[in-house]
Amino acid sequence: MTPAAHALAAIEVLTEIENRRSPAAGALKAWGAAHRFAGSGDRARIASIVYDALRSRASIAWRMGEATPRALVLGALVFVRHADVDALAAAFAASPHAPAPVTEAERAAIAAASLDGAPDHVRGDYPEWLDASLARVFGEARAEEGAALAARAPLDLRVNALKGDRDKALEALAHLKAEPTPLSPFGVRIPLTDDGRGPPVQAEPAHLKGLVEVQDEGSQIAALLCAAAPGEQVIDLCAGAGGKTLALAAGMRNRGQLYAHDSDIRRLAPLHDRATRAGVKNLQIRSPRGAADVMEDLEARADLVLVDAPCTGAGTWRRNPDAKWRMRPSALDVRISEQDAALDDGARLVKPGGRLVYVTCSLLAEENEDRIAAFLGRRPEFAAVPAAEAAVAAGLPDLARFALPSGGSILLSPRRSGTDGFFIAVLRRT
Structure with missing residues (x-):
């Protein structure tokens, strides 16, 4: 396939996403299944254009004057990939499998393109309804934080x-x-x-x-701040596919006992093979079994419980850019409820003197500081460990520079730390 054909395919995929509200990954998979002549390299290039367009959707639409799939693809090629518009026009004209020729109106929009006067949510490429939430965390820097979240992830x-x-x-x-x-x-x-x-x-x-x-460096840091040590009893309560579980196991050096649990047995499935490949020998996977409480025997026994809570994923928009445009306020409300439940479930497993580490891949205070404040309000036997103390305990004192103003938690973001967005709070049961 030619680069012009890649652009045409990206327009088709974005049209599918817009018309059917399909997740980007699903739309790309469906396109590939319907166009089996496209090789793996072609599909990867098409996906890259689609994701570039989605990362910068708002700022592209502002400069192009419209948010059609064609405008988004043209904008991604010109504004993100810095393609020359004349070269694009020539490539489109030279191929029978290409978008329609570049119009004079499109040339004019590209020539006059500017973000001067654009509101913060446009310059930051995030949904307008989240502006107040991001302003609460980042203030006047929210557009810059959003723009960093719209860049490609390493x-x-x-x-x-x-x-x-x-x-x-x-x-x-x-x-x-x-x-x-x-x-x-x-x-x-x-x-x-x-x-x-x-x-x-x-x-x-x-x-x-x-x-x-x-594993993103931010996720690695979240696991390191747990400071899991050899000989401890450690629980990864929302383990998912087990990325942080394996990081905890490495810190424990296969000594002590590590338990991994998730409410969805399907998410745990990859962990079995991953643990074997990693050489982990001290792991028990506690899969859910209907209404049974499979963690009951571990109540008040754990030195460390990691609650990597379900969240909106607002810190991972670099990798999942379509998620930010599909996100709705009602989804945030659901996640908040799930986060409170996960914290309470984890708390019962922590022994006196033990640690409860709350992690999200979100940048929203509603999912982060607010959840910790609410938890400490209803569970006075827990206290926040100062971020500087937690960083020293992990052997990484420099991480204290990413502490939030309150000093009780750490916030990573692409702009602050060059990582995905992560919130980490360490709590101790007194």
């Missing part, structure tokens, strides 16, 4: 300390130009190609043998 890996160290991983991945991440001592970053794609690292021997796992 490809980060976590080195599995059960299988080797970072130097070993860097050597194994030297052909991919791997470099250390700046914050996590176990992080490795792989450069992306010009069109935002990363290499197939999951096919690399280092991954197949369990030396590295794909």
